[in-house]
Amino acid sequence: MDRLELCYLHRIDPQVPLGEQIGTLQALKDEGKIGHIGLSKVTPEQIRTVTNDITVAAxxxxxxxxxxxxxxxxxxxxxxxxxxxxxxxxxxxxxxxxxxxxxxxxxxxxxxxxxxxxxxxxxxxxxxxxxxxxxxxxx
Ligand SMILES: NC(=O)c1ccc[n+]([C@@H]2O[C@H](COP(=O)([O-])OP(=O)(O)OC[C@H]3O[C@@H](n4cnc5c(N)ncnc54)[C@H](OP(=O)(O)O)[C@@H]3O)[C@@H](O)[C@H]2O)c1
Structure with missing residues (x-):
């Protein structure tokens, strides 16, 4: 498979800046390796923060x-x-x-x-x- 249509950030890693984690997924999306970015085990605050920067698909x-x-x-x-x-x-x-x-x-x-x-x-x-x-x- 060349591309995953939906890739979740499975857990936000508290030891890594959130922007860096999202940036890595966005780079994979820009390269065409993933179609959409999802989030897992997240709070409403975290969803709001991430949706300020990118489109969250699920x-x-x-x-x-x-x-x-x-x-x-x-x-x-x-x-x-x-x-x-x-x-x-x-x-x-x-x-x-x-x-x-x-x-x-x-x-x-x-x-x-x-x-x-x-x-x-x-x-x-x-x-x-x-x-x-x-x-x-x-x-
Ligand atoms: N994002 C996350 O952090 C996260 C965390 C946990 C799980 N997940 C995902 O959530 C999905 C489901 O979660 P889950 O597997 O933990 O729990 P679940 O779907 O709530 O329960 C699965 C259990 O239900 C049983 N079951 C299903 N249908 C049945 C039926 N008709 N009759 C009797 N027993 C039945 C299965 O046993 P049998 O195998 O015997 O049918 C299995 O032990 C998975 O895709 C998993 O990858 C995601």
Whole structure:
């Protein structure tokens, strides 16, 4: 692959100036090696700071119906028209074990059109269940 369409700054490194971290990603974008820049595990303040300098294509933060129910970055992303990607949407499997897959994914999907959860699985059957919940169609 010559190019990654979306590359996240996975964690802001507190020991490196933020401008340097963003500048490195922007240079990769300018070279055509990445298409878009995202941020992960960020606060609303950090999103505001970075969007002053560059276009942020997505924010990936933890959010789920279980232990991580609140993230004010979600509302800010809605207001700034930034897609919001909840990671750990099944609370790392806890909600699936409790039989709450439908409820957990629909809870996230109903938070707004800008919300796109990314459940993970190592099982083809579980993948079918996840796709069925999101699309309403069995594959
Ligand atoms: N940006 C970040 O800092 C960050 C941090 C953590 C995670 N992530 C990303 O977020 C995504 C998901 O997070 P996650 O894997 O931690 O948690 P998750 O999606 O909340 O939960 C995954 C767990 O749910 C189970 N599961 C999924 N579908 C199921 C089903 N139909 N029935 C029963 N169990 C089911 C999986 O087990 P099976 O494998 O047995 O299906 C797996 O153990 C990943 O792409 C990960 O890379 C990002």
């Amino acid at each position: 924010v990936q933060n933890v959010l789920n119906m279980g232990a991580d129910r609140h993230d004010t970055a979600r509302e800010l992303c809605r207001d700034l028209f930034i897609p919001y990607v909840p990671y750990r949407p099944l609370d790392a499997g806890t909600l699936a074990q409790q039989g709450h897959i439908d409820a957990a994914l629909n809870w996230l999907l109903h938070l707004g059109n800008h919300v796109a959860p990314i459940p993970s699985t190592s099982s083809p059957e579980h993948l079918r269940q996840l796709v069925a919940v999101v699309t309403g169609t069995r594959i």
